[in-house]
Amino acid sequence: MPVSLPNESAEYRAARNALLTAETELRARIEDVAALRRNLPKGGILPQDYAFQSLDGKPAPLSSLLGSHDTLAIYSLMYGPEAKSPCPMCSAFLDGLDGQVAHICRKIALAVVAQNTPEKLSELNSQMGWRNLPLYSSLGTDYQRDYLAETPDGSQLPILNVFQRDGDSIRHFWSSEMFFEPSDWHPRHIDSAWPLWNVLDFTPMGREDFIPPLR
Structure with missing residues (x-):
């Protein structure tokens, strides 16, 4: 019409x-x-059941995060053990994701992990006002290093990974590997899941050089 x-x-x-x-x-x-x-063909089998911890310090192995679902998406928040504050861009992304958790989890399981202590992550959760994010500590595990979210020198990276149950195993399905592809718009690897940038792209000025601040 x-x-x-x-x-x-x-x-x-x-x-x-x-x-x-x-x-x-x-x-x-x-x-x-x-x-x-x-x-995509089947990805690699999970090399170990990574021993994450919940915010109250209880064991939360990766396999348990699937719950009744066959698919699990894990976002790696850039907030390492030596960091004084989390990455502002990661935090802005998670602000938007927080309100969608209930809807997402009708279809798949979702988790956010960071290489920091449960105590620090619990404090951050309260500070940011996140009410729905399933936030876990990956400290002491090789998860971040194995799945592209940590460099050899310990720097943290904001990678989204998706895993899928396959019988008695869990396999990797997909990762936001576009983060590592050089481009004029690097590192916009998860833009399609980020309302902030998609809304700004509808406007006359676009994104410009806007960086969302921490609250």
């Missing part, structure tokens, strides 16, 4: 229709990429 808006010029409508064509083509390409992702 042809669309028009009050007082728009013919020039605007022509340009907007051209943009609409590009937007439609982009959506089709996004769907194509999602299909390629869904059709």
Whole structure:
């Protein structure tokens, strides 16, 4: 159905229709990429059942995080044991994710892990006002190093990983490896899950150099 808006010029409508064509083509390409992702061959079996801890210090092995689901998404928050504060960008991403946890967990299991103590993570949880994020300590495990979220020198990286139950095993399915691909827009590897940037992309000024601050 042809669309028009009050007082728009013919020039605007022509340009907007051209943009609409590009937007439609982009959506089709996004769907194509999602299909390629869904059709990935089986990934590697989890080398160990990583011994995460809940915020109250109780054992929470990775396998337990799946619950009744067959799929688990884990986001690695950049907040190492020597850090005075968490990464502001990670925190902004998690602010947006916090309100979607209940919806996401109707389909899959979700967790956020950080290489810090349960006590520090509990304090951070209260400070940030997160009410729904399933937050766990990965301190003392090799998870971050094994799954691209920690460099050899101990620096933390904000990687999203997805795992899938396969019979009695758990396999890796997908990782946000675009983080490691050089580009003009590095490291926008999880933009599709981040409302902040997607909303700003609808505006005349776009993202510019905005960096969301910690609360």
